[in-house]
Structure formats: structure tokens, C-alpha cells
Amino acid sequence: MEELGGPDGDRDPAVSELQRLVAAEQQRAQFTAQVHNFMEVCWDKCVDKPGSKLDSRTEGCLASCVDRFIDTTLSITNRFAQIVQKGGH
Amino acid sequence: MEGGFGSEFGAAGGKLDPGLIMEQVKVQIAVANAQELLQRMTDKCFRKCIGKPGSSLDNSEQKCIAMCMDRYMDAWNTVSRAYNSRLQRERANM
Structure with missing residues (x-):
């Protein structure tokens, strides 16, 4: 039996094809997992009482919530990296 | 015909079939996504x-x-669209 993804170059082309497909699927799964995470935060922030449809204000709030959450992630990551680089605590 | 385990995992006759394997992977991911959605939705809607x-x-x-x-x-789809367009904007800026 062949080893999946062995180190040498001359492996089964089906294996590299499979690796490519799995990587693409992994990326999709990561995207979906992230949407679930955003929902955890943004649902509570934006949806008050669920009505007969999502009003435009709620839709806007959800979209902004995603963008600001990402901004916050970037901001905190940058500042944290600075702190670590300075060797502070 | 061998049947059973080997062919079930897309490796009938010792030959890998990436298409067949991916079909099964996609089904498993879809089931996992549905479970995740169900669990989170139950949690949120119980609270509300x-x-x-x-x-x-x-x-x-x-x-x-x-x-x-x-x-x-609905909100899930809105959030998914917002995240997707943010990713596209970030990629355009790279």
C-alpha cells in the first residue's frame, strides 16, 4: 500500500489531486467555522426580538459587527505583537 | 468485486479515487455543519x-x-456574505 503524501516526488498523481481537494475543502470548513463564531457574538449584539423578517438595520448591524470584529482582531494582534517584541509583559 | 471497506473509502482495487473520497468527505462535512448549526441555533433561540x-x-x-x-x-447568510466580501477586499489590498 502506498503512503499518503510521502516525501518523494514520484507519488501517485491521485494522491496530489486528493491533497489539493482536501485543502480546498479545509478552507471552506474554516470559513464556515468562522461564520459560526461571528454569529455567536453578532446575534446577541444585533438581533433583539426575532421578527417576521430581518430588518435593514439588523442586517447593517450584522455586517458592521463582522467587519469591526475583524478590525478588533487585527488591532489586538498587532498591539500584542508589539508588546511581545519589546519584551514587556 | 471486493466491495466493503476498500471500495467504500474510494480505494477499490488499490487505486485511489479522489472524486469518490471527496464525495464522502463533503457529506461528512455537511452533516457536521448541520449539527453545529442546530446546536448553536437551539442555544440562541432557547435564550431568546x-x-x-x-x-x-x-x-x-x-x-x-x-x-x-x-x-x-437569515442572519447566518448575512454574516457569511459580509465575511466573504471582507476577505475579498483584504485580498484585493494585498
Whole structure:
């Protein structure tokens, strides 16, 4: 039996094809997992009482919530990296 | 015909079939996504709709749950679109 993804170059082309497909699927799964995470935060922030449809204000709030959450992630990551680089605590 | 385990995992006759394997992977991912959605939606809608748990789910609670489910899925799609367009904007800036 062949080893999946062995180190040498001359492996089964089906294996590299499979690796490519799995990587693409992994990326999709990561995207979906992230949407679930955003929902955890943004649902509570934006949806008050669920009505007969999502009003435009709620839709806007959800979209902004995603963008600001990402901004916050970037901001905190940058500042944290600075702190670590300075060797502070 | 071998059948059984080997062919079930897309490796019939010792030959890998990436298409067949991926079909099975996609089904498993879809099931996992549905479970995740169900669990989170139940959590959120219970919190929104059941104020004080009584002896049974009353009519207004049932209605609230149905409404909440529909809005949760709408919101999920809105969030997914917003995230996707942010990713596209970030990629364009790279």
C-alpha cells in the first residue's frame, strides 16, 4: 500500500489531486467555522426580538459587527505583537 | 468485486479515487455543519424565546422558536456574505 503524501516526488498523481481537494475543502470548513463564531457574538449584539423578517438595520448591524470584529482582531494582534517584541509583559 | 471497506473509502482495487473520497468527505462535512448549526441555533433561540421555563412550551414560545430559527438562518447568510466580501477586499489590498 502506498503512503499518503510521502516525501518523494514520484507519488501517485491521485494522491496530489486528493491533497489539493482536501485543502480546498479545509478552507471552506474554516470559513464556515468562522461564520459560526461571528454569529455567536453578532446575534446577541444585533438581533433583539426575532421578527417576521430581518430588518435593514439588523442586517447593517450584522455586517458592521463582522467587519469591526475583524478590525478588533487585527488591532489586538498587532498591539500584542508589539508588546511581545519589546519584551514587556 | 471486493466491495466493503476498500471500495467504500474510494480505494477499490488499490487505486485511489479522489472524486469518490471527496464525495464522502463533503457529506461528512455537511452533516457536521448541520449539527453545529442546530446546536448553536437551539442555544440562541432557547435564550431568546423561553423566558421562564414552564410546564410545557406554550403557543407563543413555539411561534417565537419558529421565527427565531428563520431569522437565525437569515442572519447566518448575512454574516457569511459580509465575511466573504471582507476577505475579498483584504485580498484585493494585498
